[in-house]
Amino acid sequence: MVEEILEFRKFPDNMRVSLVVTRFKGRATAWWQQLKESRRQANKSRIDSWARLTKHMRRNFLPYNYERNLYNKLQNLRQGNRSVEEYTTDFFHMAARMTTAETQEQLISRFIGVLRSQLQNALQQFNPSTVSEAHQRALAMEVQLRSNWTSSSTRTRPQLNTTTETTLGQSSNATTSKPDANQKDIPNDSIASSRLARSNALRCFTCGERGHIQTACPKQNRRGLLTQEAACDGEPRFDEYNSDQDNDNDEIEGDT
Structure with missing residues (x-):
């Protein structure tokens, strides 16, 4: 400076x-x-x-091993998760402080060799003559790769949402229809017949008829009423007495 x-x-x-x-x-x-x-x-x-x-x-x-440390840093420099611009800034700073000058071909090879694999493979199609040219091409390829990744992720998200909604809808329909699948289609006539058969299996101990039990017998109270009515039918009855006997009893004999 x-x-x-x-x-x-x-x-x-x-x-x-x-x-x-x-x-x-x-x-x-x-x-x-x-x-x-x-x-x-x-x-x-x-x-x-x-x-x-x-x-x-x-x-x-400067430290006694300044040149060696600087060379080691340049050797171990990698792009990693950084952008091309950030990596290039560090690369030029380290290369400018090196007192032992390298040829242009060596610098280009060093610059490209530590980029991410996607950028390295793309730059193999070109033959940059300077580090600046390699830098500009790497920037353009980074923008293109980022754009492709963004568009692919945008296309994938609606598909995932649709798949999720379809799966949820199918599971909901399966849950709703599951009880219907387990149930058997029983006609109304069969249901009525089965109920009638169960009713006929019952016998009343009061009236002897089928179809109900003793506690639900409809003739239980009526039978008591009929007995009482039968007892009250006809003319009233009185005790019969012997008139002769009564007359004999009425005569009083005294001593003569």
Whole structure:
């Protein structure tokens, strides 16, 4: 970023070092003062070029295995669940910080080789000449694959809903018709005959007739009434007495 600003402002190389060191703070300021003093004591020339300054800064502020770690990160970089745009941003950032430059063919192969399998298979049909071209084609294919997936899912959802409604309707009809299937079609005449047969199997112990039981006998009370009526029919009867006997009894004999 600093180099881009210096290029944009068109600062000459001999003025860049003096301008940049004025922006140092904290540890960077202490390091710069110590470096100047050590070089003066060693009778070495001043650092007045931008290339020499960046060389010393890399040596003192970057880890000793910085290049190796950066290369390993670039090797292990995968698209995964990220979009093509997010993956490409990380790829360019890591590739730009690599000091060991790779050829264009190597970068293209590295870029395509870690995309998702669908995009890799689609890009095999083309022969991109730059990483930017491979990036643009991967973006277009990602949009197409996403559109196809959305349209297929939209077509599948109504079918699933229809299938579910049909299944529910069939199960509801089966549940409703299940009692009718279990029941037998019995004619009304057969039902009446069976009821009559059951009634005829009963016998009343009061009147001796079939078709009812003793407690439901319709002639039970009537029979008692007939007995009482029969007892009351005819003229009233009185006790008979012998008149002769009564006369004899009426005569009183006394002593003579």
